[in-house]
């Protein structure tokens with residue numbers, strides 16, 4: 186089913202599956218708009234720890250067995266905000282966990298086409314034999330967010346419910362955008378476009394990582410994302426990146442403080458940097474200045 190961006194897909198999952206008080210499992214941290222959306226449906230949030238291979242499925246299994254759950258929301262590939270991806274092994278293992286605990290999985294996947302290196306990982310949906318995975322795709326990151334076009338892949342029973350939920354909001358998604366995207370995907374230029382943005386973003390990622398290496402204080406920790414648009418930075422406990430944002434904004438530098446990506450709050454020593462948007466010149470100025478400000482903050 187075509188949707189008005191994958192954001193609408195996240196919302197429709199809330200509309201169809203969540204009753205007030207239902208347990209929803211999310212990565213810690215997770216996509217902040219998913220937190221906003223499921224809050225509207227009065228979900229009860231439960232968080233799952235993540236490591237370099239994404240969501241810890243054993244922790245999810247244990248948590249779901251103890252507390253139950255209706256829905257798991259995940260961005261398994263180049264996650265927003267951390268850039269991490271769920272390993273192949275865990276993609277298979279999560280299916281069993283869904284079946285054992287009678288849960289639905291929302292696989293939100295707007296970034297997987299923006300892979301700059303490493304092996305392609307199959308969607309979790311490809312291992313789904315019992316119709317428990319709702320896959321959300323988007324053309325926002327590869328073509329244009331303003332076209333507001335995404336899609337849902339799910340079984341017919343789920344889609345029928347979602348159709349009713351969608352009709353009450355927008356009857357159908359913009360048809361002109363769909364025609365534009367259809368023609369573009371069919372044309373020879375799309376593949377070349379995708380390759381060219383991947384090269385552009387890869388170079389920007391590398392540039393930002395090199396600048397961070399040169400200018401950030403030693404206490405800042407990050408990992409190199411293999412794709413997507415974000416670099417996630419962790420600082421020692423006790424600092425507030427929310428407060429530090431206003432210091433950076435005075436110098437016309439913006440980042441997203443990590444605090445809003447934690448469904449249960451309580452963590453403010455992280456930041457999300459975006460590397461796809463700035464020009465190289467702005468990046469050079471911005472990261473250098475941000476590094477100086479961070480060094481001042483940490484007295485280094």
Ligand SMILES: Cc1ncc(COP(=O)(O)O)c(C=O)c1O
Pocket residue numbers: 189190191192193216260265293295322323324325330333334335
């Ligand atoms: C993880 C994730 N899901 C969904 C969206 C929304 O995308 P769309 O423009 O397709 O609604 C975004 C956009 O930033 C995102 O990062």
